Amino acid sequence: MMKALDISATGMATQEMHVNTISNNVANLNTIGYKKQRAESQELMYETIKEAGSRSDANSNYTIGVQVGSGSKISGVRKVFSAGAPKVTNNPFDLMINGDGFFGIIKPNGELRFTRDGAFNVNAQGQLVTKEGYQVFPGITFPPGVASVSIGNDGTCEAYFTGQVEPQNVGQIPVFTFVNNPGLHSDGNNLYRQTTASGQPIQGIAGVNNTGSLQQGALEMANVSLMNEMTDLIKAQRAYEMNSKVMGVADQMLQTVNNITR
Structure with missing residues (x-):
């Protein structure tokens, strides 16, 4: 008993x-x-x-x-x-990954973290950052006087200026994948960090080799x-x-x- x-x-x-x-x-x-x-x-x-x-x-x-x-x-x-439902925001700095992968986030100490939260913005220096002010890897900076921004499905970032036909390429946002996603450690603030169980991050081009493509002006909601x-x-x-x-x-x-x- x-x-x-x-x-x-x-x-x-x-x-x-x-x-x-x-x-x-x-x-x-x-x-x-x-x-x-x-x-x-x-x-x-x-x-x-x-x-x-x-x-x-x-x-x-x-x-x-x-x-x-x-x-x-x-x-x-x-x-x-699993994938969450998309939410269209039409904000040019909102990004969603359609498929597998994570955005890379650079912490102030230089360490790399990973997220599926693509609600980005630009700071006073024109850098693409998270809500906490952490830079998006590899460090995208939009020059002053930009009229509009285009981010392609492969992560290519282009800035358009008034009176110019051709855009200026300011960089490309990669997508990171892992062998074992559940092995990632949650740090809070929608950030993950790699562990021995997750394996090393594999950097790739969005939409290539099983990495998800990017969608501008949309966010992935909770699944x-x-x-x-x-x-x-x-x-x-x-x-x-x-x-x-x-x-x-x-x-x-x-x-x-x-x-x-x-």
Whole structure:
């Protein structure tokens, strides 16, 4: 009966993490470029009371065994990198990646971070930056007096000036891909950084070799489905309630035994 208390406690802790993950997904429903999380659980070790295949007598073996589980635990919280719905903004500095890949972001200390959030802007020096003022790799600067800006599907940035027919090429925005996207570490502020699990970033041209092409004047919204999250929330809540009920039943059984032994 004490084992039932411990097992149900692990189940409640597991479902609590599921609810926390769902809560974070719902909280970021309108976050640009957010990728939903999925909590994954696994069973704990088993206590083997009778091994399957062991001798039942001198001439036969047990065809099934007896194992008692120890509950469950969270094995990982996976980010799901499916595409989010596009939102057309017509802002020339808003960019969306149609497909796989990430924008490179240069931190003030020179380190490179990665994002799917393409809500960019220009600072006082004409540099293409994020909302926090971090430069977009490799460092795109638009000269003063620009009348309009064009960013192609391959990331080529061109500046148009009044009275000039031909645009000025100011650089090209690359797209980075990884062997294992879920292995990236979330730094907050819609930024990721590479880890040993994700592998090294592979720099490529947008729209070439399985990298996504860029779309100017649009943003990628979160890939969170509110209906699916609510369904998962109900399942997690019911599982939590059932584990709680098991704990209550085990407590009542212990109380009964305690009353008998008095």
